[in-house]
Amino acid sequence: MLRLTKKADYGLMALKYLAEQSEPDARNAGARSAKDIAEAYHIPPQLLAKILQTLARAGMLVSHAGTNGGYALARSAADISAFEVIRAIDGPLFITSCITIHGACDLAGHCTIKEPLRKVNDSITDLLSGISIADLMEPADRTADHALAGGLVSIAR
Amino acid sequence: MLRLTKKADYGLMALKYLAEQSEPDARNAGARSAKDIAEAYHIPPQLLAKILQTLARAGMLVSHAGTNGGYALARSAADISAFEVIRAIDGPLFITSCITIHGACDLAGHCTIKEPLRKVNDSITDLLSGISIADLMEPADRTADHALAGGLVSIAR
DNA sequence: CGATCTCCGACCACTTTGGTCTTGCTTCCC
DNA sequence: GGGAAGCAAGACCAAAGTGGTCGGAGATCG
Numbered sequence: 001m002l003r004l005t006k007k008a009d010y011g012l013m014a015l016k017y018l019a020e021q022s023e024p025d026a027r028n029a030g031a032r033s034a035k036d037i038a039e040a041y042h043i044p045p046q047l048l049a050k051i052l053q054t055l056a057r058a059g060m061l062v063s064h065a066g067t068n069g070g071y072a073l074a075r076s077a078a079d080i081s082a083f084e085v086i087r088a089i090d091g092p093l094f095i096t097s098c099i100t101i102h103g104a105c106d107l108a109g110h111c112t113i114k115e116p117l118r119k120v121n122d123s124i125t126d127l128l129s130g131i132s133i134a135d136l137m138e139p140a141d142r143t144a145d146h147a148l149a150g151g152l153v154s155i156a157r
Numbered sequence: 158m159l160r161l162t163k164k165a166d167y168g169l170m171a172l173k174y175l176a177e178q179s180e181p182d183a184r185n186a187g188a189r190s191a192k193d194i195a196e197a198y199h200i201p202p203q204l205l206a207k208i209l210q211t212l213a214r215a216g217m218l219v220s221h222a223g224t225n226g227g228y229a230l231a232r233s234a235a236d237i238s239a240f241e242v243i244r245a246i247d248g249p250l251f252i253t254s255c256i257t258i259h260g261a262c263d264l265a266g267h268c269t270i271k272e273p274l275r276k277v278n279d280s281i282t283d284l285l286s287g288i289s290i291a292d293l294m295e296p297a298d299r300t301a302d303h304a305l306a307g308g309l310v311s312i313a314r
Numbered sequence: 315c316g317a318t319c320t321c322c323g324a325c326c327a328c329t330t331t332g333g334t335c336t337t338g339c340t341t342c343c344c
Numbered sequence: 345g346g347g348a349a350g351c352a353a354g355a356c357c358a359a360a361g362t363g364g365t366c367g368g369a370g371a372t373c374g
Contacts, residue, residue, distance in 0.1 A: 002161050002243065002250040002281070006332065012274075033350065047333055053352065065351045066341025082277075086159070093159040096166055113169050113293050120239075120288065124159070124281055136273050162362065190320065204364055210322065223372035224319045 008089045011051050013041050015060070015085060016136045019077035031070040051089060058088035077137070083128035094121060165246045168208045170198055172217070172242060173293045176234035190227040208246060215245035234294070240285035251278060 014037050021032055034052050038045035052071050055061045060080055061071045073080070087093065096117045171194050178189055191209050195202035209228050213220045217237055218228045230237070244250065 002159060002247065004159055005330095035350085044333060046335080049351075050333095050353090056351090063351060064341085065339075065349090067343065067349045069341070069350050071351090090159070096161065113166070113173055116288065116293050117169075120284060123284055127277060127280055131273070131277065164363080192320085201364060203366080206321070207323090207364090213321090220321065221372095222319085222321050222370060224374095226320050226372075228321095 004086055005090050007047075007051050008086045010041070010043055010048055011055060011085050011089050012082065012133075012136065013037075013043075014048060014052060014071075015055070015073070015077075015080065015133045017041070018061075018071065018073050019133050019137055031064055031068070031072045033070040036070070054089055055085070058084075060084065060088065073133075076134070078132045078134040080133045081129050082131040082133070082136075083125060085133075086128065093125070096121070161243055162247055164204075164208050165243045167198070167200055167205055168212060168242050168246050169239065169290075169293065170194075170200075171205060171209060171228075172212070172230070172234070172237065172290045174198070175218075175228065175230050176290050176294055188221055188225070188227040188229045193227070211246055212242065215241075217241065217245065230290075233291075235289045235291040237290045238286045239288040239290070239293075240282060242290075243285065250282070 017037050017040060018032060034049040035045050037052075038048045052061060052063075056063045056071065060074055062074045063069070063071050096114055174194050174197060175189060191206040192202050194209075195205045209218060209220075212218045213228065217231055219231045220226070220228055
């Protein structure tokens with residue numbers, strides 16, 4: 001269905017939340033517990049915890065255990081792309097099922113449509129790569145226009 | 158995982174096959190049985206049959222029962238977009254799970270990332286809408302370049 | 315008219331996803 | 345140093361969606 005999973009959704013929301021919280025001041029190093037984030041968005045705490053762990057393992061977040069611990073962005077919000085997040089959570093994304101990591105189609109010579117679709121796949125990848133967590137924080141309208149017209153992709157209607 | 162299902166893959170392949178077969182001459186009105194197409198691509202015949210039924214119901218194919226019957230394109234290959242096919246088979250595609258047909262997010266006010274992602278969603282929709290079955294038939298390299306550079310989307314690397 | 319071919323709709327099994335529970339480890343505060 | 349707060353990591357479960365199969369209904373042609 002060409003949709004990204006709820007987990008990826010949650011991950012993006014959490015990153016955006018962390019980016020917002022850590023920005024205004026460095027009062028508490030921007031560390032927020034998984035529970036806090038989960039409550040802010042009304043999502044299952046334990047599920048979010050697992051997602052945050054994944055992102056921490058992928059190097060996008062740093063975790064701090066113990067009292068007053070939590071998660072914080074490992075990098076600047078502008079340096080984390082939506083594609084990176086989705087890839088970390090949902091795994092490598094391939095638009096067609098016949099495109100494997102080896103680039104070989106399981107239908108060998110029969111599948112003749114994979115090449116054009118691979119181009120589409122690349123386009124989507126590029127599109128998502130050009131959108132950072134920082135972009136998500138901007139006012140809705142400006143955000144997309146910025147991301148789309150800001151040098152990466154332009155759509156001609 | 159942002160992937161389209163095998164069914165959609167099969168559907169696109171079948172449409173491409175029908176477009177190719179019906180093009181050179183109108184010997185048999187371009188009608189091909191589901192079994193023929195399935196054998197050509199080595200995919201389960203009955204599964205393909207179901208997919209073709211769906212496409213027929215969506216108005217992209219016309220079916221003809223009985224001996225020497227089969228399916229044929231209802232329109233020109235250039236008038237059928239990849240998006241239309243995917244939408245018919247996999248249902249409406251929404252990149253985020255919180256974007257419903259009503260446009261309302263199930264997390265009410267909490268979900269703050271849906272607006273930027275909706276733009277991404279629209280971009281992908283436009284991208285797929287600009288690719289027709291006819292485009293799939295062209296030589297691989299020219300195809301994507303044509304579809305991408307041919308007025309719809311341009312990628313700046 | 316009837317045999318055969320093809321479409322058509324319901325049905326079933328498996329994988330993936332979303333979500334929960336349990337256990338253990340690390341850090342901070344008293 | 346002991347306990348509480350919080351992360352880490354694993355198994356586990358239920359629901360949904362996907363991939364695939366089966367038997368019947370209807371049309372065509374000899």
